[in-house]
Amino acid sequence: SLKAGIVGLPNVGKSTLFNAVVENGKAQAANFPFFPASLELVDIAGLVKGASQGEGLGNKFLSNIREVDSILQVVRCFEDNDVVHVNGKVDPKSDIDVINLELIFSDLDQIEKRIEKLKKSKAKDSQSKLKEESERSGLERIQHALMDGKPARSVTLTDSEKESIKHLCLLTMKPVIYVANVAESDLAEPGDNPHVKEVMNLASELQSGLVTISAQVESELTELPSEERIEFLNSLGVSESGLGNLIRATYGVLGLRTYFTSGEKETKAWTILAGMTAPQAAGVIHSDFEKGFIRAETVSYEDFVAAGSLAAARERGVLRSEGKEYIVQEGDVMLFRFNV
Ligand code: GDP
Incomplete structure (x- = not known):
């Protein structure tokens, strides 16, 4: 399964979010099996200033990050005088900088060592030499970016450079999502909160994703019976957790x-790669679906939820017939027609 590591400074809401997401995930899987079980959250608490200095635990946290596929950094955007902030005030830019610097230091250290090693290398055959040259040129460009405070993922690399540096598992190469943890009063219009605004700008500057969430609300949701959840969410001006x-x-x-398939008994979620066509997506369920593909009755997630079922969506005229060239979109609900 894919691993996403939750990082962030102390007291930003990591544990609250982690526990709530795990609980909500279980609850939602039972009611509405829309969330595939193929994503594993890993709580990586303890990434603090100085972690890259190699002081015992710090190193361990960095190696935990090395094993995840993506990094979710929780950034505190809620004010609460009862919850101490490590730096005395809510300051998303500083929080993001602290964590990024640790990851950058760690990568720089690794790259320096690797470049030294490559310099001493006595590779003989021309193919190994080429490979080492490509690794070195990629690493040197990344080194410059890092010294400029930019992550490795911001550097454009050739395919062979990418391939040759993969073995280093650089931390700043991993995709990052900033999770702006907001007060429940900010959920409906997060952009009105200047802290969130700042995180939005940084996310686009650092080629990262962004999600606004209230860890506290997620946590309160786990305490509510399922009938009351929607009502609670609606009272906060949002429609889903x-x-x-x-x-x-x-x-x-x-x-x-x-994408989803929805039958009378259950709705199932399927994971595909971005850009897959309808027959390829059908092939994830069974290769016969791909081979015999004729067409796919398709409705967007929003239209499906509004209609309540595929039959109702058809009545409303929002069910489309898509052919072999159709690129499946996030959240599509699909019914495949195929020859056996
Ligand atoms: P961690 O150190 O990052 O894991 O932070 P915790 O999840 O332990 O949260 C630290 C404190 O902040 C706890 O007292 C939480 O109840 C509180 N907290 C977490 N999220 C929120 C939030 O969205 N709003 C408010 N007001 N408090 C929160």
Whole structure:
């Protein structure tokens, strides 16, 4: 399964969010099996200033990050005088800088060591030499970017450079999603909160994803009986819990998409790669579906939810017939017609 690591400074709401997401995930899977079980959240608490200095635990946190496929950084955007902020005030830019610097230091250290090693290399055959040259040129460009405070993922690399540096598992190469943790009063219009605005700007500058969520609301949702959840969410001006957004954003940065099939008994979620055509998406269920593909009755997620079922969607005229060239969109609900 894919791993997403939750990082962030102390007291930003990581544990609250982690526990709530795990609980909500279980609850939603039972009621509405829309969330595939293929995403695993890993709580990586303890990434603090100085982690890259190699002081015992710090190193361990960095190696935990090395193993995840994407990084979710929780950024505190809620004010609460009862919850101490490590730096004395809510300051998303500083929080993001602290974590980024640790990851950058760690990568720089690794790259320096690797370049030294490559310099001493006595590779003989021309193919190994070429490979090493490509690795070195890629690493040197990344080194410059890092010294400029930019992540490795912002550097454009050739395919062979990418391939040759893969073994280093650089931390700043991993996709990042900033999770702006807001007060419940900000959920409906998060952009009105200047802290969130700042995180939005940084996310686009650093080629990262963004989700706004209220860890506290997610946590309160786990305490409510399912009938009362929607009412509670509506009272805050939103229609669904943050879980869906979090999963969609994580899948998004990994180049993954989810589509659904909906029968009388159950609705199932399927994971595909971005850009897959309808027959390829059908092939994820069974290769016969791909081979015999004729067409796919398709409705968008929003239209499906509004209608309530495929039959109702058909009556409303929002069910489309899509052919072999159709690129499946995030959240599509599909019924495949195929020859056996
Ligand atoms: P961590 O250190 O990042 O894991 O932070 P925790 O999840 O332990 O949260 C630290 C404190 O902040 C706890 O007292 C939480 O109840 C509180 N907290 C977390 N999220 C929110 C939030 O969205 N709003 C408010 N007001 N408090 C929160």
